Every structure is written in structure tokens, then in C-alpha cells.
Amino acid sequence: MKEILYCSTNRNQKGGFREEIGFKDAFFMGLAPDNGLFMPTYIPKIPKSEILALKGKTYAETAFLILRKFLKHELSDKDLKWIIQNAYYFSIPIEKLDELTYLARMDHGPTASFKDFAAQFMAKLMYKLKPKNRKITILVATSGDTGSAIGEAFRGLGGIEVFILYPSMEVSSVQKKHMDTIGRNVRTIAVEGKFDDCQRLVKQAFADRSLKHLNLTSANSINIGRILPQIAYYFYIYAKIAENYGKIIFSIPSGNFGNSLGCEIARRMGLPVGKIIIAVNENDEFPRFLSSGQYEKIEPSKACISNAMNIGNPSNLARYFDLYKGNLDKDGIIHKMPNIMKMKENLFSVSITDEETIKTIKDIYKKHSIILEPHGAVGIAALNHYRKQHKKTLSVCMETADPAKFPEIIIKEIGARPKVPKSMKIIGKRKGKTILMGNDYKEFRKILLK
Numbered sequence: 422m423k424e425i426l427y428c429s430t431n432r433n434q435k436g437g438f439r440e441e442i443g444f445k446d447a448f449f450m451g452l453a454p455d456n457g458l459f460m461p462t463y464i465p466k467i468p469k470s471e472i473l474a475l476k477g478k479t480y481a482e483t484a485f486l487i488l489r490k491f492l493k494h495e496l497s498d499k500d501l502k503w504i505i506q507n508a509y510y511f512s513i514p515i516e517k518l519d520e521l522t523y524l525a526r527m528d529h530g531p532t533a534s535f536k537d538f539a540a541q542f543m544a545k546l547m548y549k550l551k552p553k554n555r556k557i558t559i560l561v562a563t564s565g566d567t568g569s570a571i572g573e574a575f576r577g578l579g580g581i582e583v584f585i586l587y588p589s590m591e592v593s594s595v596q597k598k599h600m601d602t603i604g605r606n607v608r609t610i611a612v613e614g615k616f617d618d619c620q621r622l623v624k625q626a627f628a629d630r631s632l633k634h635l636n637l638t639s640a641n642s643i644n645i646g647r648i649l650p651q652i653a654y655y656f657y658i659y660a661k662i663a664e665n666y667g668k669i670i671f672s673i674p675s676g677n678f679g680n681s682l683g684c685e686i687a688r689r690m691g692l693p694v695g696k697i698i699i700a701v702n703e704n705d706e707f708p709r710f711l712s713s714g715q716y717e718k719i720e721p722s723k724a725c726i727s728n729a730m731n732i733g734n735p736s737n738l739a740r741y742f743d744l745y746k747g748n749l750d751k752d753g754i755i756h757k758m759p760n761i762m763k764m765k766e767n768l769f770s771v772s773i774t775d776e777e778t779i780k781t782i783k784d785i786y787k788k789h790s791i792i793l794e795p796h797g798a799v800g801i802a803a804l805n806h807y808r809k810q811h812k813k814t815l816s817v818c819m820e821t822a823d824p825a826k827f828p829e830i831i832i833k834e835i836g837a838r839p840k841v842p843k844s845m846k847i848i849g850k851r852k853g854k855t856i857l858m859g860n861d862y863k864e865f866r867k868i869l870l871k
């Protein structure tokens with residue numbers, strides 16, 4: 422099998438980056454020089470026999486088989502096994518709602534959200550791929566959840582320093598406590614400012630030539646290294662519930678569309694996926710695009726209770742456009758229309774209001790005694806919409822966070838307190854501290870150089 426190379430989604434634009442580069446370069450660059458996102462030049466196939474043979478395999482075994490297709494030119498099997506063993510020490514429970522409806526709990530990682538799947542893998546991969554004697558420094562600006570997922574994932578990895586910047590007044594006390602107490606090689610900086618200020622400080626540091634010796638690296642969400650691990654679990658879930666190579670539908674609560682993109686790539690690798698349901702909250706730019714062919718980003722995005730999905734211009738939409746032979750830039754401008762007919766064949770997207778999200782949490786609790794949180798509820802509601810128009814077939818909804826992260830809403834709506842998972846309980850007992858900092862680049866620079 423030939424090596425998979427990576428190209429920019431903007432390669433065909435005037436002045437676009439036309440090179441095809443290896444995984445390692447794309448991984449450490451993050452974004453292409455023309456602001457495009459990196460895409461694999463081809464998608465490897467998994468034959469039917471291999472998919473059928475996944476039945477009964479552990480998550481680690483499945484992830485190894487799938488990710489090896491992408492990474493065998495970069496890493497030895499031994500290193501890939503080490504990464505997977507150290508990244509995935511948690512399970513994916515699958516709950517049954519009825520004969521044809523399942524819920525995949527993606528929330529059993531150290532920070533109780535599906536973000537752990539990408540963050541854990543990416544951190545350990547970076548550790549293995551970086552030159553042995555080179556120290557690197559990861560800078561992350563966060564408004565909450567991503568910071569803790571990345572911090573936990575890099576904790577204790579030698580030769581890597583992590584600085585997480587968050588707006589001191591804009592993260593919840595639980596989020597703050599979580600990030601501040603990760604410790605070891607992970608430090609937090611509470612910036613007197615907004616999330617945008619944190620992002621600006623990080624960007625300024627990347628552009629600062631006098632910091633070159635720190636080997637600053639980003640771990641942001643558009644990195645191709647965060648997409649690959651999100652392909653593997655679709656194969657695992659499929660093998661757990663599908664029979665006889667039949668098709669199944671995945672309903673995926675979506676914000677930046679990275680999670681669902683993993684499913685789209687799995688489908689192109691050969692996984693029998695009937696339909697991918699891209700479930701969004703009131704930020705409905707994508708379902709409106711599918712029905713009208715007009716793309717209008719939503720700015721500022723709407724603040725819904727499924728807050729990790731309050732995205733008015735999903736970054737990974739550029740990758741979807743690329744897969745469907747179109748081109749979209751980061752500002753939401755279409756340079757080439759994708760094949761919408763094909764998109765509609767494979768994708769279904771619907772916008773769910775907060776009101777319907779809450780109603781779904783109540784309904785599911787009443788009917789099944791299962792507690793959903795707002796993101797997963799958007800996924801179930803979207804699946805119900807799809808089923809109003811189509812025959813009911815085998816379907817899985819992804820539950821992307823633990824309900825215990827949203828105690829106020831859950832207690833108010835169903836009168837039950839969600840059980841707090843062990844990963845969240847131990848945070849209360851941890852101790853830590855943060856660096857308080859003004860919104861000032863000179864101060865930030867000093868901290869980095871210390």
C-alpha cells in the first residue's frame with residue numbers, strides 16, 4: 422500500500438498550497454500555509470472480511486487495526502500499540518433503548534466527553550513522533566472543556582510542556598478546578614480577559630521569532646491528528662450491534678463537525694453506514710445549506726444549552742466540501758459548490774431547538790429511565806425527525822458528554838441527580854494552582870521564558 426499524503430482543502434484556489442506532504446509534517450503544522458485544512462489524498466479501504474472479523478474485538482484492537490491503515494508509514498506497530506494502550510484506558514458502553522435504537526456512551530474518558538478520544542490519541546502520538554531529544558511546548562487557548570481534555574492527555578509526557586490559557590472570569594468553577602489541578606508538565610494561566618484575548622496571546626507567541634527555541638506547537642481542533650482517532654470508534658460500535666454486514670445509521674450531535682467527519686471517512690473506508698445524521702442545535706447553517714444551496718454562517722453563534730455545539734461556521738465543513746468536490750474557505754465563502762445531491766444521499770441534517778432538547782431529555786427518562794444530557798438529546802431528537810420521514814432501521818445515537826456535567830438542567834427537568842463518574846469525583850480532592858496574568862503579551866512571554 423502506498424503512503425497516504427496530505428493536501429490543503431484550498432489547494433485549487435489562486436495562491437493555494439499545492440504540495441502533498443507526509444502525515445508528520447501535516448500533523449506538526451496543524452493548518453496549511455494557505456489557511457486550508459489538511460486532507461488525506463486517498464482513503465484506505467477495509468474489506469468486508471476484516472469488518473466482519475471485528476466482532477468481539479476490544480476497543481484497543483479495533484483502533485489499532487483502523488489507525489494502522491493511516492499510520493503504518495509513520496510508526497512501528499509497537500509504538501502504535503503503546504499509544505493506543507496509553508490513550509484508551511476507558512470503555513464505550515452501549516445502551517439499548519429498543520430493538521433498533523442504541524446509545525453509545527462516548528463520555529467515559531478522563532474529562533467525561535468524547536473530546537478525550539481525540540485529545541488522548543493526539544497527545545501520545547505527538548510524544549512518539551517528536552524528535553527524541555527535542556523539547557516542545559504546547560499552547561492551548563480554551564473557553565473550558567477542550568483545555569482539560571488536552572491537559573489530561575499530555576499529563577506526564579516527558580519533553581513536552583503545556584500551557585493552557587483561559588479567560589479568568591469565563592470558565593465554570595468545575596472547569597477551572599479541573600484544569601488547574603492536572604499538574605506535572607501542565608500549567609494553566611488565568612488571563613484577565615476574554616477567550617479571544619487568550620487566542621490572540623497564543624497567536625502572538627507563535628509569531629514571535631525570539632521564542633523559536635521553545636518549539637511552540639498547537640493542539641487545536643483542526644489538526645488532522647484529531648480526526649483520525651474519531652474514525653475508529655464507528656467501526657467498534659458497528660461491530661458491537663450490526664448483524665450480517667447490514668447498514669446502520671449514526672446520529673451525531675455536531676458543532677465543528679469533526680466527530681461526524683470521522684463517520685464519513687469510516688463510511689468511505691467501507692463501513693456499511695446507512696445515513697449520517699448531523700444533529701445541530703439552533704445554529705442551523707448546515708441544514709439550511711442542504712435544503713437551499715446557500716451557505717450563511719451564523720455570527721455571533723446562538724447560545725443554546727448544548728453549549729459545546731454553539732458553532733455558527735463549523736471548521737470541518739471545509740473538509741466535507743472537499744470530500745464532495747467543492748471548496749469552502751474558513752470565512753464561510755464558497756469557492757466551488759460541492760455535489761449537494763450526493764451529500765443528501767449520505768447525510769441528513771436537522772436543527773433542534775432548546776425546547777425540543779429538554780422535551781427529549783424528559784421523554785427518554787420517562788420511557789427508558791436513561792439520563793441524556795443536552796448534546797445527546799439533540800442527537801436523539803434528530804433521529805426521531807429522520808424516522809418520521811423514513812422506515813425505522815437500526816440506529817445508534819452518540820452521547821458525547823456525561824449528564825453529570827450539566828447537573829442544574831438535569832435536576833430541574835427530570836428531578837433526578839445524575840451520578841457523578843469517578844473521573845469527576847477525584848477532581849474535587851486534587852490540589853493545584855494557576856498563574857494569574859493580565860491581558861498582556863510581555864507578561865505572557867516572560868512566563869514562557871521562565
Ligand SMILES: *Cc1c(COP(=O)(O)O)cnc(C)c1O
Nearest residue numbers: 675676677678679680729821822
Ligand atoms: C465538542 C462537542 C460536540 C461537537 O463535536 P464536533 O466534533 O465539534 O461536531 C458535541 N458534544 C460535546 C459534548 C462536545 O464537547
